[in-house]
Each structure stands twice: as C-alpha cells, then as structure tokens.
Amino acid sequence: MRKLxxxxxxxxxxxxxxxxxxxxxTLLALLSVWRDFRLAKGPVIRNSANVTMVVAEHLSNVFxxxxxxxxxxxxxxxxxxxxxxxxxxxxxxxxxxxxxxGLGFVFVLDPQARLIASTEPLLPVGxxxxxxxxxxxxxxxxxxxxxxxxxxxxxxxxxxxPFVRIxxxxxxxxxxxxxxxxxxxxxxxxxxxxRIWGHDAIFVLSRDGTLLLRYPEVRQALGQNxxxxxxxxxxxxxxxxxxxxxxxxxxxxxxxxxxRQVPGAPIIAVAxxxxxxxxxxxxxxxxxxxxxMLVGVGSILFLSHLLLRQVARLEADQRHRRAYxxxxxxxxxxxxxxxxxxxxxxxxxxxxxxxxxxxxxxxHTLPADHEITPVREKLFQGTLRARDLVRQIxxxxxxxxxxxxxxxxxxxxxxxxxxxAAPLPMTFSANHGILFVDDEETVVELVRxxxxxxxxxxxxxxxxxxxxxxxxxxxxxxxxxxxDINMAPMDGFxxxxxxxxxxxxxxxxxxxxxxxxxxxxxxxxxxQKGLGRFLPKPYKLKELTDLIDSMIYP
Numbered sequence: 001m002r003k004l005x006x007x008x009x010x011x012x013x014x015x016x017x018x019x020x021x022x023x024x025x026t027l028l029a030l031l032s033v034w035r036d037f038r039l040a041k042g043p044v045i046r047n048s049a050n051v052t053m054v055v056a057e058h059l060s061n062v063f064x065x066x067x068x069x070x071x072x073x074x075x076x077x078x079x080x081x082x083x084x085x086x087x088x089x090x091x092x093x094x095x096x097x098x099x100x101x102g103l104g105f106v107f108v109l110d111p112q113a114r115l116i117a118s119t120e121p122l123l124p125v126g127x128x129x130x131x132x133x134x135x136x137x138x139x140x141x142x143x144x145x146x147x148x149x150x151x152x153x154x155x156x157x158x159x160x161x162p163f164v165r166i167x168x169x170x171x172x173x174x175x176x177x178x179x180x181x182x183x184x185x186x187x188x189x190x191x192x193x194x195r196i197w198g199h200d201a202i203f204v205l206s207r208d209g210t211l212l213l214r215y216p217e218v219r220q221a222l223g224q225n226x227x228x229x230x231x232x233x234x235x236x237x238x239x240x241x242x243x244x245x246x247x248x249x250x251x252x253x254x255x256x257x258x259x260r261q262v263p264g265a266p267i268i269a270v271a272x273x274x275x276x277x278x279x280x281x282x283x284x285x286x287x288x289x290x291x292x293m294l295v296g297v298g299s300i301l302f303l304s305h306l307l308l309r310q311v312a313r314l315e316a317d318q319r320h321r322r323a324y325x326x327x328x329x330x331x332x333x334x335x336x337x338x339x340x341x342x343x344x345x346x347x348x349x350x351x352x353x354x355x356x357x358x359x360x361x362x363x364h365t366l367p368a369d370h371e372i373t374p375v376r377e378k379l380f381q382g383t384l385r386a387r388d389l390v391r392q393i394x395x396x397x398x399x400x401x402x403x404x405x406x407x408x409x410x411x412x413x414x415x416x417x418x419x420x421a422a423p424l425p426m427t428f429s430a431n432h433g434i435l436f437v438d439d440e441e442t443v444v445e446l447v448r449x450x451x452x453x454x455x456x457x458x459x460x461x462x463x464x465x466x467x468x469x470x471x472x473x474x475x476x477x478x479x480x481x482x483x484d485i486n487m488a489p490m491d492g493f494x495x496x497x498x499x500x501x502x503x504x505x506x507x508x509x510x511x512x513x514x515x516x517x518x519x520x521x522x523x524x525x526x527x528q529k530g531l532g533r534f535l536p537k538p539y540k541l542k543e544l545t546d547l548i549d550s551m552i553y554p
Contacts, residue, residue, distance in 0.1 A: 059182075108179075192215060435471055468490070
C-alpha cells in the first residue's frame with residue numbers, strides 16, 4: 001500500500017491541474033473577448049493601414065512616371081524650341097511616356113495653364129486647366145507638384161484629375177507646365193478591388209482638402225473642399241500617416257479612418273470603416289476566441305483522461321521494473337563474460353590449430369612402432385579435449401557476438417601488425433593455385449608446408465593486403481581462396497568482396513575460429529550458389545587438405 005500512495009497522490013495532482021488549466025483557459029478566453037471589445041479598433045487600423053499603403057504606393061508610381069518624363073524633358077538642350085514645335089513635342093510625349101495603370105495621359109501647358117500638347121487626342125489645343133498661375137504655385141508648399149480639380153471636359157465617364165510640375169529652361173526660367181492625369185474611371189475599379197478588405201469608403205484628398213477620388217463614388221461630392229470639416233486637415237498635414245476618429249465629410253457616418261501621405265505628391269490616401277462594421281469585426285474575433293476556448297478545454301480533458309489511464313499502468317511497471325533491471329544487469333554481465341571468453345577462445349583455437357598441425361607432421365614422419373607414438377597419441381587426445389572445451393566457451397559467447405555479425409573485427413592483441421610473408425618459389429605449370437590467408441604466422445607456415453607436401457601450388461601469407469595484391473597480379477592463376485575472417489587491416493569478408501569484383505566465380509573456404517560467423521558464411525554460400533565452404537578452427541591439416549582437394553577437383 002505504501003507503494004500505491006505516490007500514485008494516488010499523483011492522480012489527485014492530475015485532477016487538480018486539469019481543473020486549474022480549464023479554468024485558466026476559460027478566464028483567458030473571456031479576458032480576450034473583453035480586450036477585443038475594448039480594442040476592436042486595432043485590427044481595423046492595421047487593415048486600413050494596408051489599404052492606404054497600397055493606394056499610396058500606386059499613386060506614387062504614377063507621379064514618379066511624370067517625374068521621369070520631366071527629367072527627360074530637362075535633359076533636352078533646346079527646351080524652348082521643343083515647346084514651340086507642336087509635332088516634335090507630341091512625338092516627345094508619345095515616345096517618353098511611361099505606360100502605367102491609372103495614368104490616363106500626359107500633357108504640356110503654357111504658363112497660363114493652357115494646353116500646348118498632350119497624348120489625349122480628344123483634348124483641344126488651348127484648353128484651359130483650373131490651376132493656380134506660376135507665381136502662386138511657387139509660393140505654395142506642394143513639393144514641386146500641384147493638383148488640379150476634377151476636370152469633366154472629356155465627359156462624365158472620362159473625368160480626370162490633372163497634376164503638374166513647372167518646366168524651366170537652361171537659365172532656370174519657368175516656361176511652362178508638364179503634367180499627367182489620373183483616370184477616374186480606372187480608380188473606380190481599383191478601389192472596388194480594395195474594398196473586398198471590408199472598408200466602407202476609400203478617399204483620395206489633396207493637401208488643401210479637395211476630394212479627388214472616392215469609393216463608393218459620390219459624384220456630387222468630387223471636387224468639393226472639406227478643409228473645415230471634421231477630418232482635421234491641419235493635423236493630417238503634420239504627420240505622414242496615422243488614424244483619426246470622426247465624422248465622414250461625405251456621408252456623415254461615424255468612422256474610424258487611417259490616412260497616409262503619398263510620397264512625392266501633395267495627396268493623402270484615406271481608408272475608413274463605419275462603427276457598425278468595426279464591432280462586426282469584434283463579434284467575429286469573439287466567436288473565434290470562444291471556439292479556441294472550447295477546443296482547449298476539450299483537449300485538456302481528453303489528455304487528462306489518457307494520463308489517468310497511464311497511472312494505472314505505472315503501478316504494474318513499478319513491480320516489474322526491479323526484476324527487469326536485475327535481469328538486464330545479469331545479461332550485461334554474461335555478455336561481458338562471453339565477449340571476454342570469445343577473445344580467449346579465438347587465441348586458443350589458433351594455438352590448437354598449430355598443435356594439430358605439428359601432431360599431423362609427427363604422424364606422417366614417424367613410424368607407427370616408434371617409442372614416441374604413445375606420447376603423440378596422448379597429446380592428440382588432450383588436444384581434442386581442449387578443442388571441445390574451446391567450443392563450449394565459444395557457444396557461451398555466441399549470444400552476444402551475434403549482434404556484431406557482418407562488422408569488421410580486430411583479432412586479440414591487435415596492436416601487432418601481421419608480418420608479410422615472403423612467397424616461396426613455386427612452379428606454375430599447373431593452373432590450380434591456392435591463395436591462403438591467415439593472421440597467425442605459425443598457421444601460415446604449417447599450411448604452406450602441408451599444401452606443398454600434397455603437391456599443390458599455393459601463395460600463403462598473413463597479410464590480406466598482400467594477398468589481394470598478389471591476386472590482382474595473376475587472377476586467372478588461382479582457383480581457390482582459403483581465408484580466415486578476423487584479420488587486420490582487412491577481414492576475410494572484405495577481402496573476398498574485393499577478389500570477387502575481379503573474379504566472381506572464385507570458390508572460397510572460410511577457416512575461422514569464431515563459429516558465430518557461421519550464419520553469415522552460410523548466407524554468403526547461398527548467395528554465391530555453393531561457391532564456398534566452412535572449416536572451423538582448430539582443424540587438422542589433413543581435414544584442410546582433403547577439403548581443398550575436394551573443392552579443386554569436385
């Protein structure tokens with residue numbers, strides 16, 4: 001029961017945290033609704049700021065196009081002569097006018113604001129524009145550009161707003177006016193597209209308070225001056241952008257409006273929304289907050305339910321944890337012992353292979369009735385018992401070593417590099433050469449003598465790199481590869497892979513002390529369609545020579 005107390009306490013804490021989180025989410029949602037009610041103007045102001053920015057950037061591009069035309073005109077050497085030649089002037093305007101949406105046409109006026117030439121063929125030469133004279137223009141702070149009133153000389157559907165700059169000759173004397181016209185018909189569509197952002201009205205005003213463009217259009221209001229009404233133009237003139245709260249001069253609705261000065265021109269862009277539409281935005285945001293509140297509370301309740309279900313499982317986990325940890329420690333201990341035993345067994349197998357080799361030599365060199373024969377037989381029986389003992393040790397280590405199948409391994413005592421065996425003189429008359437590789441030099445010497453005694457031509461070495469170099473030199477000569485697996489700096493599998501890149505059908509005999517490689521060796525033999533065999537260490541030399549003979553002469 002003492003073990004269950006922490007879980008029960010944890011369950012109570014989860015329930016308390018769930019209730020607290022749900023209460024906090026509900027409180028935050030209600031505070032957000034209240035805040036949005038108080039600050040419902042904020043999103044409207046941001047949206048209006050975006051609308052006025054789009055309008056101001058577009059109008060600035062229109063005015064910049066006329067400014068570029070003015071720079072090209074000023075670059076002419078004979079400006080006076082160009083103004084006196086109507087054909088040249090018309091050609092200049094047509095060639096240098098930058099086509100841009102909203103710029104209806106460009107024109108040139110004399111100092112009395114009478115038309116000299118334009119790109120609009122319907123405007124008669126000599127037509128009078130409603131603009132101040134040059135002397136009055138110079139006295140006004142209009143950033144070098146002046147805006148005229150609405151001109152309907154082209155008809156109601158072709159009304160335009162003229163704006164001009166002073167043309168000066170090389171001596172700096174004012175000789176005329178260069179200007180362009182805002183096409184009101186274009187801006188009807190332009191503002192209509194912007195109104196999809198939810199604005200009740202979009203204005204364009206001159207700095208002196210004249211209403212130039214408006215959407216929705218109220219034709220009787222265009223051209224009127226609203227300087228003295230509630231838009232507070234004196235305040236607008238002091239800032240580049242901002243918002244104000246007042247009554248619209250056109251429709252009398254209480255509006256929250258944002259204004260922005262147009263760079264490079266005496267024009268102000270205004271976007272406004274009526275008070276009902278402002279609170280409509282607040283109602284939408286409040287609905288969204290409520291939805292998020294419900295989703296948040298529901299998610300917390302669901303997660304709490306899942307967490308409480310997990311608490312029940314924690315109790316069972318606590319009972320099994322100690323038993324599991326004890327089992328893991330025991331397994332780790334056995335794996336460490338197994339790896340250590342495997343390393344020792346590897347060296348013992350190499351030693352036993354050497355003993356088997358020398359016993360075989362005694363058997364073939366001494367007569368059966370020699371006095372040392374009983375000693376040799378006892379030595380042989382003791383070696384067999386040692387081999388069985390080593391195999392039991394390898395069986396103990398195999399469980400851990402199976403995890404490292406297919407990886408390169410260094411033999412025990414890997415600090416010493418295998419000595420490179422010098423090849424013995426060989427006869428190459430028979431095309432049945434054997435390539436033998438083992439990292440134990442004594443095993444190499446024994447096998448070399450045994451194979452040569454059988455009349456087999458061989459190249460025996462403890463250096464796998466030297467063996468690979470020898471095979472590359474004469475690949476067609478060798479008919480069999482006999483190799484250990486655990487070697488440095490290249491193991492037997494890697495050596496075989498590189499040799500098979502040169503000669504894929506070369507058979508291989510794996511002679512190794514690590515029997516856990518048996519699975520990988522069998523997989524290789526299956527892939528190579530029986531081109532490989534396996535001989536575990538320790539082995540008798542006769543076992544080796546008989547197996548080699550059967551593989552060369554199947």
